[in-house]
Amino acid sequence: MASANESRPVIVGVDGSEASTHAVQWAAAEAHARKVPLKLVHVIDTENDFPFVADDLEEEEAFGRDVLKAAREAATIEDYTIDIEVELLRGRVNRAFVDLSEHASLLVVGSVGTGFFARMLLGSTALSLAHHAHCTVAVVRGADGSPVPPSSGPVVAGVDHSDSADIVVGAAMQEAAIRHTDVTAVHARRRRGSQEADEEARARIDRLIATWGAKFPSVQVETVLAEAGPTKHLVALSSGARAMVVGNRGRGGFESALLGSTCQSLLYHAQCPVIVARTRVTT
Missing domain, CATH: 3.40.50.620 (HUPs)
Known part of the structure; x- marks a missing residue:
């Protein structure tokens, strides 16, 4: 559904949670239908009140690589024809995704999560993305707080x-x-x-x-x-x-x-x- 000039990726934030896995699968369907790449992004929040020491950062980076590998596998469960990119970033989470959104056709996040996404819907990041993202934003959630999006209905x-x-x-x-x-x-x-x-x-x-x-x-x-x-x-x-x-x-x-x-x-x-x-x- 993308025009010849519209090839910006669908970008999805991943954190290893069940919610982000469902967000990845939801986003993969979007990328396939839009005929654009899917970009999987994990952000290590290095700008919080508790700075990482070297060993902690190395551990976080190893975790991030594992999260991105699992997310790629989740994105390929269906037989979609899409190019998949992965990126591991450091920085402030909301700022990173706002910056990324400038080059995205759609920004997708899960509704709950183990790390920054758990805070996202309890603090200011979701509102920040809604107000400041440069593209459309999708928050994937299901009934009664479930991370599983519904498969029927208008x-x-x-x-x-x-x-x-x-x-x-x-x-x-x-x-x-x-x-x-x-x-x-x-x-x-x-x-x-x-x-x-x-x-x-x-x-x-x-x-x-x-x-x-x-x-x-x-x-x-x-x-x-x-x-x-x-x-x-x-x-x-x-x-x-x-x-x-x-x-x-x-x-x-x-x-x-x-x-x-x-x-x-x-x-x-x-x-x-x-x-x-x-x-x-x-x-």
Whole structure:
């Protein structure tokens, strides 16, 4: 699905945990479908409050090489036609991945882990990636905090009135095409709107769907206008979704989707991978 000029890799962070293994397998399917390389990256956090001594660093590097070897094996379980690269880095984790994202088509991380990913969703790194990454970010998770992503259900797209709606719909339809499923496009508002406002919202979503439908003709889309708050409605729908796509900024119903507590709620409580769409899909 990548254009001739779009060959930036799918980059996935690995740490040896079960969560990162599932993130690698999820990312491998993305790379195969997009016809781009898969890059596996392990970062040794050498900029923390407890500096490594030489023996510790040597041990961490040996562990990192083992982690990358196992991740490569996980990426090749399916018979995908992809080039796989590996990289072992030192530095601050969030800064390393933000820098890497400048040269990626998609940045993928697991939802829980043994090392830095365990802290990622408990601290600031996930928010940092959502706000500062130069590409779309996917946090792979399953139901009830499981690292296993669901294998059925539609892709749910949170659509608002902002310019990011076009990016979100395109990313959702691309993801649905990759996963051979449908899209549920949701416009959630905090209070009941007028019939005129509802018709305007539906018409705008229909125009976006028509535009992207020409590029992803196999994907069927259902539009839902919901009165529940955006976080509550998205979390509820995620229990039956294959993935959830939201924008990195917006106004109206999804204005706070990636700001403060709402973002953290989605990352903690969504029952499927959460995809933060930052860049427009190219086909």
